[in-house]
Amino acid sequence: MEVLSPPIKPTLVLRPRTSHSDHTLLSLRSLKNPKSNLTRILRNVEAKAHIEKHVSTAATVDYGDPGWKESTRRSSRRASAFRISPMRLENYFCYSFSGLRFSLYSFYAKYGACELALLLTPLSPDFADGYPTDEEWHGYINNNDRVLLKVIHYSSPKSAGAQCIDPACTWVEQWVHRAGPREKIYFKPEEVKAAIVTCGGLCPGLNDVIRQIVITLEIYGVKQIVGIPFGYRGFSDSSLTEMPLSRTVVQNIHLSGGSLLGVSRGGPTVTEIVDSMEERGINMLFVLGGNGTHAGANAIHEECRKRRLRIAVVGVPKTIDNDILHMDKTFGFDTAVEEAQRAIYSAYIEAHSAYRGIGIVKLMGRSSGFIAMQASLASGQIDICLIPEVPFNLHGPQGVLSHLKYLLETKGSAVVCVAEGAGQDLLQKTNATDASGNIILGDIGAHIQQETKKFFKETGFPADVKYIDPTYMIRAGRANASDGILCTVLGQNASLQQGYPGNVHSIYPMFWQVHGAFAGYSGITVGICNTHYVYFPIPEVITEPKVVDPNSRMWHRCLTSTGQPDFI
Ligand SMILES: Nc1ncnc2c1ncn2[C@@H]1O[C@H](COP(=O)(O)OP(=O)(O)O)[C@@H](O)[C@H]1O
Numbered sequence: 091m092e093v094l095s096p097p098i099k100p101t102l103v104l105r106p107r108t109s110h111s112d113h114t115l116l117s118l119r120s121l122k123n124p125k126s127n128l129t130r131i132l133r134n135v136e137a138k139a140h141i142e143k144h145v146s147t148a149a150t151v152d153y154g155d156p157g158w159k160e161s162t163r164r165s166s167r168r169a170s171a172f173r174i175s176p177m178r179l180e181n182y183f184c185y186s187f188s189g190l191r192f193s194l195y196s197f198y199a200k201y202g203a204c205e206l207a208l209l210l211t212p213l214s215p216d217f218a219d220g221y222p223t224d225e226e227w228h229g230y231i232n233n234n235d236r237v238l239l240k241v242i243h244y245s246s247p248k249s250a251g252a253q254c255i256d257p258a259c260t261w262v263e264q265w266v267h268r269a270g271p272r273e274k275i276y277f278k279p280e281e282v283k284a285a286i287v288t289c290g291g292l293c294p295g296l297n298d299v300i301r302q303i304v305i306t307l308e309i310y311g312v313k314q315i316v317g318i319p320f321g322y323r324g325f326s327d328s329s330l331t332e333m334p335l336s337r338t339v340v341q342n343i344h345l346s347g348g349s350l351l352g353v354s355r356g357g358p359t360v361t362e363i364v365d366s367m368e369e370r371g372i373n374m375l376f377v378l379g380g381n382g383t384h385a386g387a388n389a390i391h392e393e394c395r396k397r398r399l400r401i402a403v404v405g406v407p408k409t410i411d412n413d414i415l416h417m418d419k420t421f422g423f424d425t426a427v428e429e430a431q432r433a434i435y436s437a438y439i440e441a442h443s444a445y446r447g448i449g450i451v452k453l454m455g456r457s458s459g460f461i462a463m464q465a466s467l468a469s470g471q472i473d474i475c476l477i478p479e480v481p482f483n484l485h486g487p488q489g490v491l492s493h494l495k496y497l498l499e500t501k502g503s504a505v506v507c508v509a510e511g512a513g514q515d516l517l518q519k520t521n522a523t524d525a526s527g528n529i530i531l532g533d534i535g536a537h538i539q540q541e542t543k544k545f546f547k548e549t550g551f552p553a554d555v556k557y558i559d560p561t562y563m564i565r566a567g568r569a570n571a572s573d574g575i576l577c578t579v580l581g582q583n584a585s586l587q588q589g590y591p592g593n594v595h596s597i598y599p600m601f602w603q604v605h606g607a608f609a610g611y612s613g614i615t616v617g618i619c620n621t622h623y624v625y626f627p628i629p630e631v632i633t634e635p636k637v638v639d640p641n642s643r644m645w646h647r648c649l650t651s652t653g654q655p656d657f658i
């Protein structure tokens with residue numbers, strides 16, 4: 091398989107704001123003191139002063155494109171100092187300034203993912219004595235490593251769960267960037283002020299991710315790390331002060347559920363948040379939250395770009411509902427499924443021990459029934475699983491209640507698992523929303539309980555109905571081992587460095603690499619895709635909630651396990 095094939099659907103591929111090892115656009119050969127000169131260049135570039143446009147070679151080029159090389163060579167006396175980016179460049183400008191030559195390019199601007207970037211990487215021949223390549227260590231991710239987004243080639247649209255773009259189910263390769271440590275870093279760690287914020291509802295594992303981000307940042311050498319209290323609200327509420335974070339502070343926080351920093355819904359506008367970040371001097375923001383939080387994170391990233399701020403905004407998807415697109419799962423989901431087993435088991439014991447007992451368990455899942463489906467499958471004790479994606483009737487010959495009667499007659503007891511977002515069409519609409527604008531759902535579990543009691547009373551067929559709502563108990567717990575690992579890896583990848591701490595330290599003081607990982611990316615989020623860790627551009631994962639496909643094998647497996655009919 092061709093690993094580096096260009097994506098057919100380019101919007102699905104992350105574009106770094108700057109690039110690193112393969113982009114060499116400045117010869118530092120003539121610099122006596124590269125560090126101070128670089129600082130000066132940066133300052134001047136930012137001020138846009140004295141920049142004389144020297145060459146403008148507009149071309150869309152690929153690595154090794156001879157045309158690009160040729161035009162660059164013609165226009166630059168020091169063309170040999172340049173290597174060509176393997177990425178497509180939208181525009182290429184070469185400037186001369188104060189006798190030094192450096193380059194600016196704006197690429198992928200049309201996708202909104204990048205901005206003008208100053209790329210300064212010493213060429214290896216110039217640093218033959220100490221170029222930071224550790225031949226013995228192959229722990230860096232090559233910037234062009236990709237992971238396949240979809241791995242099944244469906245041969246017919248009728249295959250279970252098929253997602254085809256045309257009747258022939260043409261194979262479309264879609265690639266996403268592999269997450270992990272890059273050889274060169276973008277920020278000088280001592281100039282970083284990193285902030286972490288947790289938004290939305292609670293989710294097992296939040297503390298694990300906070301902890302790992304802090305630890306990884308410290309490994310980089312970052313000294314200023316703060317937590318923003320109570321979600322985005324912490325940026326605007328003057329009574330809330332930021333919390334200094336260090337390894338000592340976070341060492342054991344993963345042993346508790348919840349969030350060390352607190353969470354909230356609603357809060358300030360994006361403008362207010364970015365104003366506050368500027369005031370506080372934050373140049374790296376780690377945002378832990380679900381689809382709403384990520385919409386906010388992307389808006390913050392866009393606002394930073396608009397203001398030309400060198401601020402990296404990196405998301406870590408948090409939702410026990412597991413409703414974020416393209417990811418195998420989000421952290422907290424496994425724990426939720428596992429914790430749900432206890433509630434289902436209790437419901438089963440209650441129902442099974444009662445004369446004509448019915449146990450009803452409500453689980454979380456605003457728009458997606460993943461927790462209910464997986465928990466039902468895992469338990470093997472569920473007779474009826476109801477999810478938002480599959481409509482059902484309660485009443486009538488095909489309805490849930492008739493099936494419950496049948497189950498009591500044949501088995502003597504029954505257990506129902508219902509996702510909170512299921513059957514909302516059966517409830518009275520209020521149009522009420524929470525502070526974030528999410529619709530407040532009716533309690534479908536309580537509704538089914540009442541209707542079941544009424545139904546059996548009216549039919550003169552007594553039934554003992556017990557309703558269990560463990561939702562907040564599940565959400566407030568600490569992460570299980572599997573989620574603990576996921577959180578740790580996501581936290582490391584969000585910080586864009588992992589493993590091998592000595593390496594960063596050995597690179598940084600000697601070479602002060604300015605770009606690359608360590609927030610060369612912004613407006614991204616990290617996730618697990620086909621068992622590999624990857625970076626996604628935020629907009630790609632929040633266009634809609636991920637939902638259970640009623641044609642998928644997993645839902646069919648669930649139906650096989652419960653033995654339930656259609657309720658329509
Ligand atoms: N479209 C949006 N743009 C900007 N901020 C948003 C948007 N949607 C939600 N937010 C903010 O994100 C935070 C969390 O959103 P919420 O929907 O409550 O949780 P979650 O991120 O878990 O979905 C809230 O502070 C909310 O104000």
Ligand SMILES: O=P(O)(O)OC[C@H]1O[C@](O)(COP(=O)(O)O)[C@@H](O)[C@@H]1O
Nearest residue numbers: 290291292380408409411454455456
């Ligand atoms: O009571 P709250 O805080 O509004 O939380 C309820 C919601 O939290 C969730 O568990 C997760 O939602 P978020 O991902 O938006 O935080 C939903 O399933 C549920 O509807």
Ligand SMILES: [Mg+2]
Nearest residue numbers: 290380381382
């Ligand atoms: Mg949400």
